[in-house]
Structures are given as C-alpha cells and as structure tokens.
Amino acid sequence: MATKRKSAVSDRRNREPELIAAAITVFYEKGYAAASLQDVADIVGVLKGSLYHYISSKEDLLARICVESHAQAAGIMEEALASADDPLDQLRAYLQRIALWYLTNIERVSIYFNEGRWLTGERLSEVRAQGREFHAFIRTLIDKARTGDRVREDVDPRVATQLIIGSLNSVSTWYRPDGLYSPEEIATAFTDMSLASISGDVPAVLPRAAPSPQEE
Template sequence: MKDSHVADDVTRAAVELFATQGYANTSVQQIVAAAGVTKGAMYHYFESKDDLLFGIYDRLLSLQKSHLDEIIARGGATDEVLRAVCVDVLETSIDDISAGTVFFRSMHMLSAPRQQEVTRRRRSYHDQFAALIVRGQADGLYRDDIPVVMIVAHFFSDVHYLSHWYSPEGPEDQTLIAEQITDLFLSSIRSKDDPA
C-alpha cells in the first residue's frame, strides 16, 4: 500500500505534469524535481513511470467503484440509485479533473497488461451501471428502444468529455454541474410511458 507522503507528492506532481505536457513528454527527473524527492525515493514506491501512470488510474477507478458498490448496497428505487451513481461519478471525475485528463489522453501508453487491467475494471463498472438501466427498463422507467450499450456510452461520453471543457476556476459549482448533466441524461432515457 502506497500510504507515504512521498508517494502522494510524486503522484500529485506526475498528474500535474502528465496533464499539462503529456505522459510521453514528461521525464522521471521532472517528476521527482516537481515532487521535491530523489529518484531513489520515487522508485521505493513506484517501479517505473508506467507503474506511476497505472497508479493514477488505480486510485480513481478504486474510488469510483467503492462509491458505486456503496450506493447500490444502500438500495432504494432504481431511478434514485441510478441518479446517485451518475452524480457520484461526475463529482468524483470533477474532483480529480487532472487525473481524468491523464486517463483519457494517456491510457494507450500503458503497458499491454496494465491496459487490459484498466479495461477490465472499467467494463466491470459499466456492467453494474448497465444492470441498473436494465432494471429500470424492466420497471418501465427507461426506454427500451435503444440498446443498453448505447445508453451507457451516451452517459460516459459526457464524463469523458469533462476534462475538455470544465475548469475548476470557472463559475460553475461541481455539484450543480453533476446534477444538471445527470438530469439531462435521465430525461433522455426516460420511457415515454413513464409519468415522472
């Protein structure tokens, strides 16, 4: 477990550098200089730059998956559960917008086994998300004339696009943005027969 301040400092520096100048253009020397540590200290926690890049994904994926599991475990009406999941994934993505920027620009630069692991974990999350939609379709809440895979892609395209337009310095409150995007999404999949 990487619980040291050194690991946190290195990760923060790497996220910032990868987000601003790209993974390929960032050297280990730049990362350790920005973190204020030695290469030896960095290599105590991360085996390589690839390990560091994977660590950024691992942290975000683990956080979002644990939140998803907690929200689903609480139970409740399908629409309320799906709404809570949507708001959460948007808020956590906004909270760590730089990591999201790195995620979508640099994932293809991970080693093949690490890419497969990230893909597997994202698919697992999407499968649970899709199961909520299927449940809502069975309850007559959501339209069933569009394939579930397309509905899932529709929502996550908004999540993936956040890093292209959202600015933490902007006037928009992140919770309000998360709720507005969620409302737009849920309205778009609502069954025409559902009175809500």
C-alpha cells in the same frame, strides 16, 4: 537498529501520496510521453533515484494513478448501490456522485482517459477491464430500471450507456473551475439530463448565464 529501519520504511510510505500528486500534475501538464521521472522528483523535492523506493518505472507510476482512480470510482459504485433500492434511484445517485468526482478531479480523469493508452501488457489489460466494469455497471442499472418500467421500452440500454458515458468522459475536455457554474450544478444538470433521456422525466434547468458584452 530495528526501530530506525522501521521508521525509515514508514517515512518512505508516507511520501507515496505526495509522489502520486506530483505525477498527476506533471503528466497532466506535459503529457505522459513528454514527462520524465526527473520532473516528478523535482516537484517532490527528492533525487530521481529516490523514486525507485516507491516505483519500478514511469509506467508503473502511471498504472498506479489509473488503478487508484478506478478504486475511487468503484467506491462510488458501492455507495450508490447502498443509497437506494430502486435501480433508477441508484443510477441517479451514481451519476450525480461520479460526475462530481470527475469535475473535482479533472487532472486525474484527464490522465486516465488520455494517457492510459501508454500502458502496456497486463497494465493496459487491467485498465481496459476496468472500463468494461464501468460500462457494465451503468448498463445493468438501466436494464433493471427498464424491467421495472422506470425506463422507456424503446430505450436500448447499450446505446444509452454509451451516450451517458461518452458525455461524462468528455467533461475533462471542456469544464473550467472558473466558469459560470459550480461542479455541483454541472453534476446535477448532467444527471437530470441523462435520466431524462431514458425515462422521460423533465430535467432541471441551469439558470441562464448573463450575456457576455459581445452578446448584448
């Protein structure tokens, strides 16, 4: 009997990634306010009531997506810090990797920035704290690079951080997977241009796209 119960719990946990993936699809396509748990249940292929084995509410599901997304971004922070000793090189590694993560997780990123506002109470406070952590990480690296003479003295780390993050956060609104450039190319261009704006380095240039029939 105990073995059967343990197996049931294991099966339940194994469906959590499937539930999160379904919720990301639904929240992205319909928007959090218009989406329902029934929509999520339909994609997963279970009864709506079964979802409460995993979550307590629709908001709980949104919170899990946001927390999980931040955890993945935080992992990239740690990887960047371990990749080099120089703060500007660490910043380069971070921007390259986080931009690529954004570009390959457009739906998740869009939900975090556009639907996270529906969270309330402690959940909303947690997401806002995560945003401050993101800002502080980039600003600290710029500060350190500036002290080490790798960033121009006239650069205000606060403004530079806002400009870089603003550009990064807008990616999900305009990038299209079927566009002219790959995620890797866009991530590299974003990183080079961001660093050029604070260090004076000449950024790499994307190859010029062939003109459309209207432009010829």
